[in-house]
Amino acid sequence: MLPTLNRSSLRAISHHGRRLLSGAPASGGGDVGVGQEILEVKGPSGGGVGGGDKQDTVKGDISSPTYGVKYNPGMPLDLKWVESVAVNKSGLEQRATQLGGRRTVKKVYQAAWLLRAISCIDLTTLSGDDTEGNVRRLCAKAANPVRHDILEKLGVPSNFGLTTGAVCVYPARVKDAVSALEGTGIPVASVATGFPSGQIKLEHKLAEIEQCVEDGAREIDIVLSRDKCLRGDWSGVYEEVKLFKQACGPNVDMKTILATGELATYKNVSKASLVCMMAGADFIKTSTGKESVNATLPVSLTMMRAIRDYYDESGKEYRVGYKPAGGISTAKDSLSYLALVKDELGDTWLNNDMFRFGASSLLGDCERQLHHNAFGEYAADYYMPSA
Numbered sequence: 520m521l522p523t524l525n526r527s528s529l530r531a532i533s534h535h536g537r538r539l540l541s542g543a544p545a546s547g548g549g550d551v552g553v554g555q556e557i558l559e560v561k562g563p564s565g566g567g568v569g570g571g572d573k574q575d576t577v578k579g580d581i582s583s584p585t586y587g588v589k590y591n592p593g594m595p596l597d598l599k600w601v602e603s604v605a606v607n608k609s610g611l612e613q614r615a616t617q618l619g620g621r622r623t624v625k626k627v628y629q630a631a632w633l634l635r636a637i638s639c640i641d642l643t644t645l646s647g648d649d650t651e652g653n654v655r656r657l658c659a660k661a662a663n664p665v666r667h668d669i670l671e672k673l674g675v676p677s678n679f680g681l682t683t684g685a686v687c688v689y690p691a692r693v694k695d696a697v698s699a700l701e702g703t704g705i706p707v708a709s710v711a712t713g714f715p716s717g718q719i720k721l722e723h724k725l726a727e728i729e730q731c732v733e734d735g736a737r738e739i740d741i742v743l744s745r746d747k748c749l750r751g752d753w754s755g756v757y758e759e760v761k762l763f764k765q766a767c768g769p770n771v772d773m774k775t776i777l778a779t780g781e782l783a784t785y786k787n788v789s790k791a792s793l794v795c796m797m798a799g800a801d802f803i804k805t806s807t808g809k810e811s812v813n814a815t816l817p818v819s820l821t822m823m824r825a826i827r828d829y830y831d832e833s834g835k836e837y838r839v840g841y842k843p844a845g846g847i848s849t850a851k852d853s854l855s856y857l858a859l860v861k862d863e864l865g866d867t868w869l870n871n872d873m874f875r876f877g878a879s880s881l882l883g884d885c886e887r888q889l890h891h892n893a894f895g896e897y898a899a900d901y902y903m904p905s906a
């Protein structure tokens with residue numbers, strides 16, 4: 520028997536904070552998770568850092584009580600808080616190692632989670648040889664990320680409207696992407712501020728952001744000045760990120776790329792996360808995809824816990840999104856990250872308002888897995904048109 524996604528599986532997928540199935544309320548109310556889906560969780564009860572040794576199986580409802588809604592006005596720089604940050608390195612790494620083996624999501628539940636993962640992808644091309652043509656192809660794929668026969672076989676309604684969360688390009692390609700995505704509702708994200716190194720002057724960084732916004736980007740992914748972070752100049756980082764946020768303006772989301780692989784320690788990652796959020800970041804993002812080490816699970820744990828601390832410190836008012844990026848290319852990886860988000864931040868973060876994958880090749884593997892879910896076999900590569 521081939522699996523068919525039922526209506527409750529499908530109503531899980533949010534798109535830019537809107538419910539996709541008819542009759543669904545707009546953001547702010549109602550249940551929105553993978554309906555009555557059950558996530559089979561195998562692992563230490565509680566799932567905290569380090570966990571326990573006891574292996575158990577917990578059946579949990581993964582429905583979300585509300586859509587995540589980003590809201591972060593920022594706050595004054597609190598250097599005392601930043602300097603007091605402590606990180607349990609071995610605990611983080613141990614928990615990250617255990618994660619993959621502890622969780623399984625199978626059959627229709629896996630399909631539902633993969634559809635969720637796809638809706639959270641910032642489908643990315645950041646290559647020296649990007650052209651208008653390949654950006655247009657990427658945008659077409661973002662608007663129709665999974666072959667229609669696969670969705671049909673899975674029982675996904677034809678008006679379901681699955682898309683990726685955004686398309687992410689270089690500043691020079693923003694206009695191409697904006698024109699290719701016209702009418703789809705999919706936002707264009709642009710990297711900026713001298714991506715990936717950030718080694719250009721401040722005035723050029725600000726001018727680059729302003730140009731991207733003028734060209735129609737609705738999300739800007741800025742890079743941190745790693746030299747400031749490495750020198751512990753957190754006031755400098757704060758002031759610069761505040762200027763970036765100002766340049767983005769009130770209607771454009773700012774994601775701050777920490778380039779964690781170049782920050783040397785988890786403690787620096789945690790401090791940089793806090794400082795970016797204090798300066799008004801809408802998302803914090805791990806990597807450019809160009810560092811030698813990009814997104815990892817321990818780094819993700821560190822950053823998600825900083826998001827949680829910031830949320831708690833604000834009296835549970837300021838929500839910041841999370842974007843792991845770089846090197847995330849398998850469906851299995853995407854499920855590990857989603858499970859981590861669920862554990863560390865909760866269901867409110869499990870949608871594309873609050874969570875994104877920065878990835879150029881993840882979509883292809885998710886589609887392959889969905890093909891397997893639908894037809895019971897993997898398709899040959901030439902049957903899976905990619906961007």
Ligand SMILES: O=C[C@H](O)COP(=O)(O)O
Pocket residue numbers: 643645687806807808809844845846847877878879880881
């Ligand atoms: O922000 C997105 C990354 O540059 C994508 O990295 P990737 O090509 O390793 O998926």
